[in-house]
Amino acid sequence: MSAELDNLIDIVVTGKIKEAKDATQKALDAGHAPIEIVFDSLAAAMEIVGQKYAAKQYFLPQVLLSANTLYQGLNLVLPMLQAGDGGDKGTVVLGVVEGDVHDIGKNICKALLTGTGMKVFDMGKDVPIKDMLQKAKDENADIIAESTLMTPTLDAMKQMEKMLKEEGLKGKMKTMIGGGATSKDFADQIGADAWTYDAVECSKVAQQIIAAR
Ligand code: B12
Numbered sequence: 051m052s053a054e055l056d057n058l059i060d061i062v063v064t065g066k067i068k069e070a071k072d073a074t075q076k077a078l079d080a081g082h083a084p085i086e087i088v089f090d091s092l093a094a095a096m097e098i099v100g101q102k103y104a105a106k107q108y109f110l111p112q113v114l115l116s117a118n119t120l121y122q123g124l125n126l127v128l129p130m131l132q133a134g135d136g137g138d139k140g141t142v143v144l145g146v147v148e149g150d151v152h153d154i155g156k157n158i159c160k161a162l163l164t165g166t167g168m169k170v171f172d173m174g175k176d177v178p179i180k181d182m183l184q185k186a187k188d189e190n191a192d193i194i195a196e197s198t199l200m201t202p203t204l205d206a207m208k209q210m211e212k213m214l215k216e217e218g219l220k221g222k223m224k225t226m227i228g229g230g231a232t233s234k235d236f237a238d239q240i241g242a243d244a245w246t247y248d249a250v251e252c253s254k255v256a257q258q259i260i261a262a263r
Pocket residue numbers: 093096097099100101103104110113114117149150151152153154155156158159195196197198199200201202226227228229230231245246247248249250252
């Protein structure tokens with residue numbers, strides 16, 4: 051770790067929103083790679099925030115402030131990761147499922163998937179499954195990638211598998227799921243084609259799926 055990365059963690063955890071962009075720039079200037087800043091500072095800070103929330107040291111307003119602070123830095127580094135924008139190495143429809151607004155992880159996945167040269171249609175957050183499926187059909191997507199961090203919204207992912215089967219698309223369009231509420235076991239249980247723990251693995255597994263087509 052370094053003083054720049056540590057400083058950025060502190061800024062996000064304590065919600066010093068006005069300082070986040072400059073601190074991110076300083077970390078870049080000090081030679082840290084964008085991916086390092088994303089995982090070792092920004093995502094690491096959110097983990098600390100999550101622990102504080104779970105321990106009731108932080109409440110929703112602080113969590114929201116930290117998330118907004120994080121975005122000041124993330125918006126600077128994510129474009130650097132998605133240099134391959136508009137590529138033709140496969141098509142992905144990506145979104146956070148209906149009922150869930152947690153979109154930080156999904157946005158990191160988007161940047162890394164785009165960086166591999168895939169065309170990524172980002173449906174945003176709180177997206178009805180039927181809209182995601184419709185978009186996947188319209189764009190003839192190779193992969194539908196769904197994110198959720200909440201247990202009550204897991205059912206939407208199950209619904210997606212059901213709808214794909216009903217429409218005869220299961221297997222033709224591959225599903226990838228991720229986000230804190232998901233697991234490999236859950237993916238196996240609902241019949242999703244892939245699950246990964248983080249965004250780096252997400253882009254690797256997506257490439258493997260496309261290569262196997
Ligand atoms: C930040 C945050 C918020 C912010 C979100 C801001 C935003 N724009 O995203 C705000 C303040 C809005 C928020 C609101 C709420 N939150 Co909240 N929040 C968090 C917190 C602290 C951090 C989440 C985060 O951003 N992590 C950092 C990112 C980088 O990690 P990530 O999303 O997991 O993504 C990585 C991987 O999972 C993976 N990945 C992610 N998506 C995908 C997709 C695919 C396809 C793949 C392959 C991989 C993949 O790659 C990513 C990068 O490596 C978590 C705590 C925690 N431990 O997660 C709680 C947490 C998720 N929240 C929780 C709750 C309950 C809520 C609220 C319901 C609270 C309330 N009472 O209103 C609301 C939800 C409202 C709604 N309907 O969605 C709970 C969920 C519990 C559960 N299991 O259901 C958690 C776990 C906190 C807790 N311990 O209780 N929250």
